[in-house]
Amino acid sequence: MAKKHRFDTMAVKGGYGWDEQLRYRTMAPPLIQSAVFPYESAEWAADLYSYKIEGFAYGRINNPTNDIFEKRMALLEGTEAALGTSSGMAAIFMVAHHLVQSGEEITSSIRVYGGTQQLFAQSMPRMGIKTNWVVEPDKIEAWEKAITPKTKLLHVESPSNPNLFVADIPAIAELAKSKGLPLMIDNTICTPALMRPAEMGADIIIHSATKFISGNATSLSGVICAKKEFIDHVRHIGYRNIGPSISPFNAWLCLLGLDSLSLRMKKHSDNAMAVAKFLQKHPKIEAVSYPGLESHPQHKAAKKTMSGYSSMLSFNVAGGLEGARTAIDNLSIAVHTTHLGSSQTVAIQPAATTHYQLGPEERAKAGVPENMIRYSAGLEDPEDLIEDLENALSHVKG
Template identity: 45%
Template sequence: MREFTKYVHGKEILGEKFTRSLSVPIYQTAIFTFSSAEEGASIIAKEKEGYFYTRLGNPTIRAFEEKMAFLEEGEDACAFASGMAAISAVIFALIKTGDEILASYPIYGCTYTLFTSILPNFGVKVEWLPARNFTEELKRKISKKTKLVFIETPTNPTVEVIDIKESSEIAHRYGAKVVVDNTFATTFNQKPLKLNADISLHSATKYISGHGDTLGGIVIGDKETIKNLKENLIRNFGGVLSPFNAWLLLRGLKTMALRMSKHNENGLKVAQFLENHPKVKKVSYPGLSSHPQYEIAKKQMSGFSSMIAFELKGGREAGRKLMNNIKLCVCAVSLGDTATLIEHPASMTHFSYSKEDLEKSGISEGLVRMSVGIEDAEDIIEDLEQALAKI
């Protein structure tokens, strides 16, 4: 199967499995019954295949997991109720008291809070390395105590790029695992496991859902880690995806290749427009040759997605005016939606950052983040043009 076909058919060539229905059915049930006490005991003991309780397995959720493992070319996958449920489960599965994590910054606001405010309570040390020269810093800071290297590429919100292959080579020399938050790039544009990372994860809420109507998370990796996530983290922490949301995510995947092609195309057009606009100071988009990590992006991404960070010459006030004057684009957090979304990281998605960390991360008061949608690029540009004219 070629790439677009995979998103349509994936693993869901259904045959008899789901009574030949074209769409995977929603098993909207918490409980599956046993035909006898003996059967119940053998399903629970895993001697016999079968479902018994949705937190511990459900066919709709499983179909989503199988399709994601297939698309991202991993051994297996485990779904979660949200991206944050996926991230926290991976951390608690791989890390114990006394371990050290090296993480890239900037990073999504809630991952930052998890790492800075929660993990230290469990005796886990997190050291932050800048995305802009991550691999050089990684070489300097990594030691035998490092158990995990956690990177987000492209980064939220500054859209910087980290070399996944080189980071993995360095980490593996020290026996550390590499986890990549692949949310911004998506499976369609970037396959971290093929670049030797150990785990790839996503907020499925974003481009996978694609329609801003559900929350979800997905982790793809080796069989052993996924088994641990299912049998320990989902089972005992309980951040399980609902069957209905699994079905919405499966539906999102059907059009994902098509949507991502348009997102990639529009992302570049809008980034080029912004780069040439006199009121714009700086644009960060990995598909622009002016991007500091353009060469790395070209090497590891097959498309550049549609996340853009830019700074206006007029700083915060200009950003406020832009967001208050858009007519077609929408002022909102989140990303990966069909509609173009614009937000202000310092007061919205990255509100939890300390003042120093905002500064250190390059999240200035004037930084604006944009998730370019799948409208006609010309309409998005015209809307930006009229809003910029009001500044």
């Protein structure tokens, strides 16, 4: 598509418009399940390998189906280019690996997904890379303090999983610019349907496409969106050498998911708001965190940065660990598993599962109490979700 269209049109046609449809004679993007691609001539192959021309050299570097997914994601995020990865973690790792070398540092909000925390705290130090954590990421002074002369990358997850910290992205982007540092935003929870970090000054946007982008828990996948020069460098150096490519089948499933992204994000947001309001009044709930509630500590930042509040909320159940366990075990519509952003509602107790490895001290710093339940509202009828919660909470000792 030469002309730039509006969001929903790009979500169904981006990267695969009329010209491509005529070339492949398919309405939906084709699934090119091939690891290799025949070359036109010796000269063509030589030009391809010396980057004089663009084309498909080998499936670890690119693939026609992946290319459509990447083009569509770049259009939706408003960046020049994108790169599909085998998972969200692979996307974060590839960015960090590309920008930060041994002896250098990352500055990151401490309010991040447990896997990201472990990547930065456990795996990156093995490569000589240290992370300076911003324990109060709502304070710009805290970011300034955590940046050292060795810092090469700033990382923010907003809203964060599981405790829904919402960052003032424009303010952090301004600081990043003033220091000449790249800012990476994990936009998994909002997706570009609800938040567009590039318009707020972010340089690199990553996703766990495993979540809302594919949309129904079928495929592990990720994506990096950024300037073309950056994406080309990552693709032709770390990505090619390390091999964290997205499988064409998963890129294809993500493309199918993108068709309905903004419709789904609206319904997820409406359902989560209905559930959050119900829980807020429930006597067996000690606290509810949802960026759409006025009681949320960063509600102002959420209003400023997000056009909807997404599916995820967290709540603390009365009765500590036991109360949360009882509630989880008595849910029957919400699936008990480690996922979010799927068409089916999901619930989990992060302190005992996704954040277990952090240990009690780190969990306290990351704001993950043991009676917290993380809940991702799916696309079911909100009345059924509320009845399911009402029944589960009736088993919790008051």
